[in-house]
Amino acid sequence: xxxxxxxxxxxxxxxxxxxxxxxxxxxxxxxxxxxxxxxxxxxxxxxxxxxxxxxxxxxxxxxxxxxxxxxxxxxxxxxxxxxxxxxxxxxxxxxxxxxxxxxxxxxxxxxxxxxxxxxxxxxxxxxxxxxxxxxxxxxxxxxxxxxxxxxxxxxxxxxxxxxxxxxxxxxxxxxxxxxxxxxxxxxxxxxxxxxxxxxxxxxxxxxxxxxxxxxxxxxxxxxxxxxxxxxxxxxxxxxxxxxxxxxxxxxxxxxxxxxxxxxxxxxxxxxxxxxxxxxxxxxxxxxxxxxxxxxxxxxxxxxxxxxxxxxxxx
Amino acid sequence: xxxxxxxxxxxxxxxxxxxxxxxxxxxxxxxxxxxxxxxxxxxxxxxxxxxxxxxxxxxxxxxxxxxxxxxxxxxxxxxxxxxxxxxxxxxxxxxxxxxxxxxxxxxxxxxxxxxxxxxxxxxxxxxxxxxxxxxxxxxxxxxxxxxxxxxxxxxxxxxxxxxxxxxxxxxxxxxxxxxxxxxxxxxxxxxxxxxxxxxxxxxxxxxxxxxxxxxxxxxxxxxxxxxxxxxxxxxxxxxxxxxxxxxxxxxxxxxxxxxxxxxxxxxxxxxxxxxxxxxxxxxxxxxxxxxxxxxxxxxxxxxxxxxxxxxxxx
Numbered sequence: 001x002x003x004x005x006x007x008x009x010x011x012x013x014x015x016x017x018x019x020x021x022x023x024x025x026x027x028x029x030x031x032x033x034x035x036x037x038x039x040x041x042x043x044x045x046x047x048x049x050x051x052x053x054x055x056x057x058x059x060x061x062x063x064x065x066x067x068x069x070x071x072x073x074x075x076x077x078x079x080x081x082x083x084x085x086x087x088x089x090x091x092x093x094x095x096x097x098x099x100x101x102x103x104x105x106x107x108x109x110x111x112x113x114x115x116x117x118x119x120x121x122x123x124x125x126x127x128x129x130x131x132x133x134x135x136x137x138x139x140x141x142x143x144x145x146x147x148x149x150x151x152x153x154x155x156x157x158x159x160x161x162x163x164x165x166x167x168x169x170x171x172x173x174x175x176x177x178x179x180x181x182x183x184x185x186x187x188x189x190x191x192x193x194x195x196x197x198x199x200x201x202x203x204x205x206x207x208x209x210x211x212x213x214x215x216x217x218x219x220x221x222x223x224x225x226x227x228x229x230x231x232x233x234x235x236x237x238x239x240x241x242x243x244x245x246x247x248x249x250x251x252x253x254x255x256x257x258x259x260x261x262x263x264x265x266x267x268x269x270x271x272x273x274x275x276x277x278x279x280x281x282x283x284x285x286x287x288x289x290x291x292x293x294x295x296x297x298x299x300x301x302x303x304x305x306x307x308x309x310x311x312x313x314x
Numbered sequence: 315x316x317x318x319x320x321x322x323x324x325x326x327x328x329x330x331x332x333x334x335x336x337x338x339x340x341x342x343x344x345x346x347x348x349x350x351x352x353x354x355x356x357x358x359x360x361x362x363x364x365x366x367x368x369x370x371x372x373x374x375x376x377x378x379x380x381x382x383x384x385x386x387x388x389x390x391x392x393x394x395x396x397x398x399x400x401x402x403x404x405x406x407x408x409x410x411x412x413x414x415x416x417x418x419x420x421x422x423x424x425x426x427x428x429x430x431x432x433x434x435x436x437x438x439x440x441x442x443x444x445x446x447x448x449x450x451x452x453x454x455x456x457x458x459x460x461x462x463x464x465x466x467x468x469x470x471x472x473x474x475x476x477x478x479x480x481x482x483x484x485x486x487x488x489x490x491x492x493x494x495x496x497x498x499x500x501x502x503x504x505x506x507x508x509x510x511x512x513x514x515x516x517x518x519x520x521x522x523x524x525x526x527x528x529x530x531x532x533x534x535x536x537x538x539x540x541x542x543x544x545x546x547x548x549x550x551x552x553x554x555x556x557x558x559x560x561x562x563x564x565x566x567x568x569x570x571x572x573x574x575x576x577x578x579x580x581x582x583x584x585x586x587x588x589x590x591x592x593x594x595x596x597x598x599x600x601x602x603x604x605x606x607x608x609x610x611x612x613x614x615x616x617x618x619x620x621x622x623x624x625x626x627x628x
Contacts, residue, residue: 023521157525165528196510206520207337211471213527214479226477
């Protein structure tokens with residue numbers, strides 16, 4: 001009998017969103033990682049050679065592959081003694097700040113949970129995917145995996161216990177992500193972070209973050225735009241991204257609501273109220289990076305409301 | 315001919331609201347300061363002997379009285395050459411953390427604006443009242459005057475330019491304020507503030523503040539409760555308030571959503587979903603202060619939705 005395979009895609013995510021460092025992220029529609037999972041009689045997690053543009057860069061060893069780690073973390077909560085077979089198509093660039101490790105982990109746990117007849121809710125899956133983040137970047141953070149699993153904007157209010165809050169957002173919100181072809185490891189981009197910040201900058205940051213939450217929830221685009229400011233992390237991380245200031249200025253000149261670093265970078269995101277503005281911004285941002293002799297990919301998408309998608313189930 | 319007098323009351327306010335230091339405040343219904351303002355032919359601002367429980371503690375010199383300063387700041391934006399007569403009933407205790415200076419300033423500018431046929435919107439009046447705060451406590455902060463003038467919860471997203479955001483909130487939200495009879499000058503309670511905070515504590519603070527804004531806006535009481543935590547300011551200011559930890563614990567034991575220091579203290583506020591819980595908390599909090607031999611006043615109120623109230627207009 002042919003084993004049952006379930007294939008799921010999970011999306012790229014933008015963490016931090018300018019003013020919400022380590023506390024919020026949102027999902028977009030593309031790019032997505034695709035993971036197929038099947039149950040087998042042979043114990044252990046077997047990951048097949050990995051496809052997709054970036055697959056050759058990843059290990060197929062389950063204990064250091066984010067899909068493998070997430071699945072193992074899931075299985076640890078079951079009494080299942082059999083094995084798991086995994087096919088992974090890696091479309092998200094690594095070290096890009098687009099939640100690459102989170103997308104594979106989210107797709108993997110979403111798929112295996114379906115094979116277990118939805119043993120867990122999507123929210124319950126977050127901790128399993130967080131374990132993959134621990135392997136990928138040293139901390140089990142949730143600001144990529146939570147939006148990858150739940151869609152939309154997700155606030156991580158706290159970790160003890162994990163408290164994730166889905167933030168309503170207006171319909172017409174488009175995201176531009178431009179990924180320059182340099183790799184920035186999350187670990188490295190965390191090293192430049194200050195350990196201490198001034199209370200004054202803290203007040204500015206949480207005032208803006210509160211404004212962002214209010215603007216999203218009440219569909220106030222101007223407020224969203226005014227709030228997309230980061231006085232703490234962007235100034236130090238911008239130094240790791242050649243041309244960042246020019247890229248940001250080009251986005252703002254294109255009419256976006258705001259622009260900042262996606263996650264730990266080097267990708268840069270912008271939010272717009274209109275697809276044509278988002279497109280114009282993509283072109284301008286790519287040109288600004290090109291002036292620094294950097295090749296780029298641009299991704300355009302509304303905010304993801306679909307969560308992970310089942311691609312096939314047979 | 316008798317001069318026209320307008321009499322306005324403006325309410326006490328709770329700034330900071332646990333996690334939103336220097337960024338948010340809300341108004342309650344009582345206590346209120348009452349200000350009567352009339353126009354006269356004699357130049358200058360004349361403040362009559364001040365009534366109310368705390369009137370004798372205030373100066374009638376316009377340039378150091380918050381009502382006087384706010385009115386002068388208002389008049390500076392007009393071409394008015396005449397004088398102003400002011401009667402003030404001071405019901406809010408001074409140095410209490412309940413926005414005492416803000417209430418007098420807000421009532422004063424609201425009243426004189428009515429005499430000038432609403433020359434300005436309520437929001438436009440905020441900067442005039444902020445000037446009074448500068449005199450009263452050294453900084454022209456808006457987190458008391460803005461809710462005193464607009465009612466409800468008001469976020470101060472930024473000061474350059476001033477950006478105030480009214481935050482929707484659920485109907486059933488009751489505030490208990492217990493004021494122990496010790497005076498804490500805003501200036502002194504600012505001295506204990508750290509100049510620097512850890513980035514980690516910053517993340518915790520803005521995650522909670524985002525949770526509070528989301529909880530208020532989406533009427534999620536549990537989220538409001540979980541978010542009412544302050545890891546930065548409360549720990550240092552609590553040392554200035556005898557019995558604070560016991561008072562807070564007694565409020566929490568009474569079933570409130572959360573409890574923290576009102577503004578710069580020493581008053582302590584709690585939010586509840588029910589008037590009877592708010593009342594039970596008041597009794598418990600007063601008893602806890604009494605155990606430290608402190609006399610107290612307790613104030614119970616829903617969140618103020620009335621803004622300043624016109625008491626008489628003749």
